[in-house]
Every structure is written in structure tokens, then in C-alpha cells.
Amino acid sequence: MNNSIRELTLLQPDDWHIHLRNGDALATTVPHAATSFNRVICMPNLVPPVKNADDARAYRERILHQLADSNISADRKATFDPRMTLYMTDHTSVQDIEIAAKSGIVQAVKLYPAGATTNSADGVTDILACADVFAAMEKYNLPLLLHGEVTHAHVDIFDREKRFLDEVLVQIIANFPILKIVLEHITTSDAADFVLAQGNQVAATITPQHMMLNRNHLLLGGIKPHLYCLPILKRETHQKALLNVATSGSSKFFLGTDSAPHATDKKEAACGCAGCYSSPTALPLYATAFDSIGKIDKLEGFTSRFGAEFYGLPVNTNTVTLINTPMQVPTHYPYFDGSTLTPLMAGETLPWSIKG
Numbered sequence: 266m267n268n269s270i271r272e273l274t275l276l277q278p279d280d281w282h283i284h285l286r287n288g289d290a291l292a293t294t295v296p297h298a299a300t301s302f303n304r305v306i307c308m309p310n311l312v313p314p315v316k317n318a319d320d321a322r323a324y325r326e327r328i329l330h331q332l333a334d335s336n337i338s339a340d341r342k343a344t345f346d347p348r349m350t351l352y353m354t355d356h357t358s359v360q361d362i363e364i365a366a367k368s369g370i371v372q373a374v375k376l377y378p379a380g381a382t383t384n385s386a387d388g389v390t391d392i393l394a395c396a397d398v399f400a401a402m403e404k405y406n407l408p409l410l411l412h413g414e415v416t417h418a419h420v421d422i423f424d425r426e427k428r429f430l431d432e433v434l435v436q437i438i439a440n441f442p443i444l445k446i447v448l449e450h451i452t453t454s455d456a457a458d459f460v461l462a463q464g465n466q467v468a469a470t471i472t473p474q475h476m477m478l479n480r481n482h483l484l485l486g487g488i489k490p491h492l493y494c495l496p497i498l499k500r501e502t503h504q505k506a507l508l509n510v511a512t513s514g515s516s517k518f519f520l521g522t523d524s525a526p527h528a529t530d531k532k533e534a535a536c537g538c539a540g541c542y543s544s545p546t547a548l549p550l551y552a553t554a555f556d557s558i559g560k561i562d563k564l565e566g567f568t569s570r571f572g573a574e575f576y577g578l579p580v581n582t583n584t585v586t587l588i589n590t591p592m593q594v595p596t597h598y599p600y601f602d603g604s605t606l607t608p609l610m611a612g613e614t615l616p617w618s619i620k621g
């Protein structure tokens with residue numbers, strides 16, 4: 266690598282998997298997301314969850330209200346477009362799907378196996394019993410977004426994603442061959458290979474942490490609660506495989522930060538919450554990851570083209586410029602009620618930053 270200043274102008278990225286939360290959290294999360302992204306797919310695991318089109322519309326209004334109140338630039342305000350998801354439960358009906366599909370604001374339906382992750386208690390208990398709902402999603406071309414882990418108590422946490430592929434996902438795909446599916450936040454080479462082996466209706470998002478870090482970062486030399494997310498970081502071979510597919514130019518893999526804020530004290534605890542907060546520095550993080558193996562030329566497809574293509578949306582027309590001027594990730598951000606958020610790689614220096 267040479268030492269000259271390099272700049273990289275990208276079509277403005279979209280984040281196809283983000284947790285903005287609700288209430289007072291929005292004052293922090295919305296401007297952070299809107300600074301880097303145009304479209305964001307807002308996860309529905311609020312308390313209570315976003316279960317139908319009316320909930321989604323009301324949630325979107327709260328986000329847009331917060332956007333209007335924030336002091337980011339008028340340009341960024343104008344292009345920010347939160348796209349909503351429904352939280353699938355055992356009670357989701359075909360009618361819920363029909364109404365959502367026609368609402369114009371619901372982009373997808375999210376399935377959490379019950380108990381798999383943060384705020385998933387209302388998730389689906391018997392996925393293969395949801396045939397009529399999947400059929401309706403197929404009919405209306407509404408994608409299914411998966412937290413792809415089995416939840417049986419006896420299955421080892423490091424095996425849960427692979428078991429989901431073999432025991433659940435193969436059956437969903439076999440029964441609903443044209444249903445669009447995104448396997449969210451993939452963590453293993455098994456998941457990457459699985460997605461590559463499917464038709465173009467199956468894609469995956471990859472977070473910055475899963476392509477930059479592995480379980481040694483989480484557990485060696487002291488436990489690092491801010492690197493704990495679900496699905497949990499895996500071994501280095503998986504991390505490398507994810508970085509390789511993300512930078513391969515395959516349009517099946519695209520940006521989804523899974524930025525998932527939990528106040529610092531809720532993570533630095535005897536029973537710490539799962540989730541990494543990465544949204545404000547996601548672009549420098551991904552640029553750093555791609556550049557680490559000489560693949561920065563593949564960044565724009567991953568950040569700004571493949572997700573839009575998968576969802577059948579136009580690519581953005583505005584741009585953002587990254588520059589290889591180092592930046593320090595803040596040690597924390599103010600959150601609500603006097604708490605803070607500690608971001609992914611807090612205090613570390615990244616070689617790339619956003620220009621201007």
C-alpha cells in the first residue's frame with residue numbers, strides 16, 4: 266500500500282439491518298444513522314414489538330419526528346428514509362401480511378425464533394407452522410428476514426447458526442422457492458457457503474464486527490462485553506471467510522450493521538446485553554475491513570448497490586466520500602437518562618474516516 270492520501274467517493278450507503286430502538290433512544294440513534302445512511306431497515310424488536318402496519322406507521326412517524334428535531338444537515342435529513350419491518354409472531358396472520366404489503370412503508374417481515382436474542386420473547390415458536398404467512402409473503406413479494414439461530418437449550422451457542430441452516434432454513438427454501446430471504450448478520454463460513462449455493466432470492470447481511478473480529482477478541486485477555494452480540498463471534502476461520510465473501514463482489518452479501526444500542530452499564534454487567542453499537546462509525550469500519558485485504562474497490566457494491574438491488578429499490582444518487590485520514594472511535598456517546606453508549610472498537614484508531 267502506498268502512503269499517499271486516498272479518497273473514495275461512494276454512492277450513499279444504506280443500512281439493511283439496524284436497531285434504532287424507541288422513545289428517548291431515538292434522539293441518539295436517529296441522527297447517528299441519518300448521518301451515514303439513506304435507507305435504513307428498522308428492526309421491529311421494540312417492547313412491545315412492531316406487529317402490524319399500524320404499529321410500523323406509528324414507529325416511522327416517531328423516527329421522522331426525531332429526525333426533524335435533530336441538528337444534522339438539511340441534506341441528510343432530506344435523504345434519510347426509514348423502512349419498516351414487522352415482527353412475526355405465532356399470531357401473525359395472512360391479513361397482516363396483505364395490509365403490510367400494500368402499506369408502502371413495510372419493507373420486510375422479521376422472524377426471531379422465540380428466545381434467540383434481545384427482545385425476542387414474542388418470536389415464533391414453531392417456524393414450520395407458519396406456512397400460510399410465508400405463502401402470503403411470497404405472493405406479495407415481501408422478504409423474510411431471519412435471525413438464523415436455533416434456540417434449543419441443548420444446542421451449543423457456537424453451533425446455533427449452522428443448525429438453523431440445516432434444520433430450518435433448508436425446509437423454508439424447499440417449501441417456498443421464490444420467497445425472498447435475507448439471512449441476517451451471518452457469522453460462519455457455513456452460512457456464507459449456504460447462501461452462495463442458493464438462487465438469487467437468498468441473500469445475507471454482514472456486520473462490521475463479524476468480518477473484523479473473532480471470539481479470541483471477545484474472550485482472550487479478559488472478557489470484552491462490548492464485543493458480545495448475537496449470533497456470537499465465531500473462530501478466526503469464519504471471520505476470514507466472511508471478509509472474503511463480503512469483498513468478493515458477490516451481490517448476495519450486503520451491508521447490515523446490526524447496530525444494536527444498549528447503555529454501557531447494561532453491557533458492563535454480570536449478565537450483559539447482546540448487541541454492538543456501530544452505526545456512527547460503520548463506514549470507516551467497513552472501509553478498514555475491506556482495505557485490510559486490498560479490496561477497497563469492492564466496497565461500493567457491498568455498501569450501496571447490492572442491498573438496493575435485492576430489495577428492488579433504485580440505488581441512491583447522492584454520494585459520500587471516505588478518506589484515509591485516521592479517526593479515533595469515540596470512547597462513548599451520550600445516551601438518555603444520563604447513560605452512555607460505548608461503540609464498537611471504542612477509543613481505537615481507524616485508518617479511514619468520512620470526509621467533511
Ligand SMILES: NC(=O)N[C@@H](CC(=O)O)C(=O)O
Nearest residue numbers: 284382383494495525539540
Ligand atoms: N444482535 C444483537 O446482539 N442484538 C440485537 C438483536 C439481534 O439482532 O439479534 C438487539 O436488538 O440488541
Ligand SMILES: [Zn+2]
Nearest residue numbers: 382412495496
Ligand atoms: Zn438478530
Ligand SMILES: [Zn+2]
Nearest residue numbers: 284308523525
Ligand atoms: Zn439485529
